[in-house]
Amino acid sequence: MGKTLYEKIWEQHVVVAPEGEATLLYIDLHLVHEVTSPQAFDGLRINNRKVRRPDLTLATADHNVPTDPLSTPILDPISKRQLEALDENCKEFGITVFPRGHENQGIVHVIGPELGVTQPGMTIVCGDSHTSTHGALGSLAFGIGTSEVEHVLATQTLPQQKAKTMSVLVEGTPPTGVSAKDIVLAIVGRLGTGGGAGYVLEYRGDAIRALSMEGRMTVCNMSIEAGARAGLVAVDETTIEYLRGRPGVPQGEAFEATAERWSSFVSDEDAHFDAEIVINAAELVPFVTWGTNPAQVVALDGVVPSPEDAANDDERESIQRALEYMDLTPGTPLRAVPVDVVFIGSCTNSRIEDLRAAAAVAQGGHVHEGVRALVVPGSRRVKNQAEAEGLDQVFLAAGFEWREPGCSMCLGMNPDILTPGQRCASTSNRNFEGRQGRGGRTHLVSPVVAAATAILGRFATPDEVKA
Amino acid sequence: MKPVHVLEGRAVPLERSDVDTDQIIPSDWLKRVERTGFGRGLFSEWRDDTTFVLNQPEYSGAKILLAGPRFGTGSSREHAVWALMDYGFEAIIAPSFGDIFRNNSSKQGLVIVQLDVSDVEELAQMVKDDPSRLLVVDVERRSVEVPETGWSRSFPLDAMTRERLLEGWDDIGISLRRSDDISNYELTSVAPSLDGVFDDKGHARYD
Numbered sequence: 001m002g003k004t005l006y007e008k009i010w011e012q013h014v015v016v017a018p019e020g021e022a023t024l025l026y027i028d029l030h031l032v033h034e035v036t037s038p039q040a041f042d043g044l045r046i047n048n049r050k051v052r053r054p055d056l057t058l059a060t061a062d063h064n065v066p067t068d069p070l071s072t073p074i075l076d077p078i079s080k081r082q083l084e085a086l087d088e089n090c091k092e093f094g095i096t097v098f099p100r101g102h103e104n105q106g107i108v109h110v111i112g113p114e115l116g117v118t119q120p121g122m123t124i125v126c127g128d129s130h131t132s133t134h135g136a137l138g139s140l141a142f143g144i145g146t147s148e149v150e151h152v153l154a155t156q157t158l159p160q161q162k163a164k165t166m167s168v169l170v171e172g173t174p175p176t177g178v179s180a181k182d183i184v185l186a187i188v189g190r191l192g193t194g195g196g197a198g199y200v201l202e203y204r205g206d207a208i209r210a211l212s213m214e215g216r217m218t219v220c221n222m223s224i225e226a227g228a229r230a231g232l233v234a235v236d237e238t239t240i241e242y243l244r245g246r247p248g249v250p251q252g253e254a255f256e257a258t259a260e261r262w263s264s265f266v267s268d269e270d271a272h273f274d275a276e277i278v279i280n281a282a283e284l285v286p287f288v289t290w291g292t293n294p295a296q297v298v299a300l301d302g303v304v305p306s307p308e309d310a311a312n313d314d315e316r317e318s319i320q321r322a323l324e325y326m327d328l329t330p331g332t333p334l335r336a337v338p339v340d341v342v343f344i345g346s347c348t349n350s351r352i353e354d355l356r357a358a359a360a361v362a363q364g365g366h367v368h369e370g371v372r373a374l375v376v377p378g379s380r381r382v383k384n385q386a387e388a389e390g391l392d393q394v395f396l397a398a399g400f401e402w403r404e405p406g407c408s409m410c411l412g413m414n415p416d417i418l419t420p421g422q423r424c425a426s427t428s429n430r431n432f433e434g435r436q437g438r439g440g441r442t443h444l445v446s447p448v449v450a451a452a453t454a455i456l457g458r459f460a461t462p463d464e465v466k467a
Numbered sequence: 468m469k470p471v472h473v474l475e476g477r478a479v480p481l482e483r484s485d486v487d488t489d490q491i492i493p494s495d496w497l498k499r500v501e502r503t504g505f506g507r508g509l510f511s512e513w514r515d516d517t518t519f520v521l522n523q524p525e526y527s528g529a530k531i532l533l534a535g536p537r538f539g540t541g542s543s544r545e546h547a548v549w550a551l552m553d554y555g556f557e558a559i560i561a562p563s564f565g566d567i568f569r570n571n572s573s574k575q576g577l578v579i580v581q582l583d584v585s586d587v588e589e590l591a592q593m594v595k596d597d598p599s600r601l602l603v604v605d606v607e608r609r610s611v612e613v614p615e616t617g618w619s620r621s622f623p624l625d626a627m628t629r630e631r632l633l634e635g636w637d638d639i640g641i642s643l644r645r646s647d648d649i650s651n652y653e654l655t656s657v658a659p660s661l662d663g664v665f666d667d668k669g670h671a672r673y674d
Binding site: 076082 | 497499657670
């Protein structure tokens with residue numbers, strides 16, 4: 001029997017698999033940021049341990065960097081202290097770090113692929129649950145906690161139990177206006193927040209093959225929202241062409257030999273998956289979440305659901321609670337729901353393609369009166385490229401804010417937060433209670449829906465803006 | 468971490484599903500570089516509500532949290548575990564858990580007890596009937612009991628996690644004993660060193 005992509009990567013990284021114990025898995029790349037690492041570095045110091053492979057470790061400041069101009073000082077002393085701690089720790093342990101203002105700084109899941117340090121067949125970890133993003137390049141990538149960060153720093157390995165595999169087959173051609181974000185919202189809506197628990201998801205089918213690398217990253221990014229620690233897409237020409245010429249990959253002729261090896265990181269034809277779901281892309285539409293977890297999703301054309309639609313008591317209670325928190329009335333058309341804030345950014349949707357798509361909708365329009373719209377590029381490289389293409393001018397002319405790179409309003413650790421009661425259309429990944437600021441109400445959407453919503457001041461699709 | 472054998476204590480029923488780690492500890496608490504003091508931030512968005520169950524005097528000092536399905540989904544923040552333990556919880560009983568949260572718990576000695584929904588509901592009812600009731604979570608026997616009523620269930624706990632809890636082992640110490648295996652693996656590893664990619668200022672050598 002053939003092997004899945006997951007099994008191939010797993011087998012190539014087994015250091016030792018003692019009987020009755022967890023397998024010790026080698027980690028090829030450890031990405032580090034300021035929030036989940038300080039206590040891990042402290043643990044090393046307390047135990048007088050070193051970082052085993054600083055040359056396989058890379059750090060960036062992203063979660064709580066302000067997105068104000070670089071000349072603005074960091075006013076929050078606790079944030080400032082944490083960012084300084086990252087710099088000091090990396091210096092002490094010999095790790096390359098990209099602090100605020102560095103040419104390579106950005107959201108950890110944006111910079112890994114764009115620098116070409118994320119590569120097919122690798123094992124990649126980071127103290128962040130959206131590490132699943134890197135699976136778009138055919139690498140096994142998952143989020144870990146701080147104790148595990150310390151473990152990887154000290155040993156470059158992790159004790160792991162093998163996961164089950166799930167094939168997520170997305171077949172057919174999505175209608176115009178349906179983006180990678182809508183595909184993954186549909187998947188999370190189908191699986192629920194726990195449906196992927198214990199599995200590694202492999203996204204397959206012609207609708208996935210047709211996606212750009214940016215689109216595949218958006219899909220893999222939200223694997224964790226279905227409970228799966230990792231998502232994967234098999235390597236193909238799109239993967240290899242995306243990586244060609246990037247700083248982290250072999251240059252010149254050496255690239256071809258490496259690319260040849262990468263091409264083996266696909267599931268075999270006769271590989272067995274433990275579970276499978278099939279999604280017909282032709283039936284997909286633009287989606288929006290209405291509730292307080294990412295599986296509470298409806299068609300943008302639809303209406304706010306009712307507790308009476310629930311299948312059981314648990315779900316009824318959950319809908320009721322979400323409606324109260326979100327201040328929504330069952331039966332209200334989503335297109336009639338006004339927003340206060342629009343956030344275009346995050347490790348889900350802040351790459352150049354996302355910004356191009358949003359800018360194309362914003363071009364010639366203007367942000368609706370009373371709406372605050374932020375565009376936060378995922379990295380300095382994305383920001384520079386967008387500016388070279390004139391996208392910043394499109395956004396600024398349309399009344400959007402054009403900000404410095406970082407995680408920003410996705411999780412509200414920096415000053416970009418919602419105030420209580422504000423409603424936000426966000427291209428990020430989580431609509432949890434208080435995620436974007438205490439009392440804030442988050443609706444997850446694609447970049448084009450976010451841009452159209454900013455202009456019309458209520459949930460909208462691009463066709464309404466251009467009409 | 469400290470070894471855990473048997474926990475005995477009162478429980479508090481948190482009757483909500485999908486309690487994600489943002490709700491356990493909101494992100495403004497994540498700016499701290501310390502590992503202690505997170506208990507004050509536990510469920511902080513709900514603690515202002517005087518009717519919130521943790522604010523009820525009959526549940527103060529409870530060591531066991533009874534939660535709903537999919538407890539601890541979302542972010543990888545271990546701060547969620549630190550907050551629960553700093554507050555005083557030593558075990559969480561729920562029908563299902565987020566994978567990363569479950570992992571993080573095992574590293575800190577927070578005991579994860581997974582029971583059927585109906586069993587968790589029965590326990591919650593017993594606790595609501597009499598909040599002073601004692602529950603016993605036995606890691607060695609993989610069981611949870613209410614001695615007063617004779618109620619008892621077993622829960623799944625893999626051999627490795629059980630042993631680590633019982634012995635209070637440090638994972639890193641265990642893995643470091645495999646240093647030779649790791650060095651041998653590295654002889655054939657193809658992981659590209661970043662030393663060739665970035666100079667000492669973090670600038671890309673090829674761009």
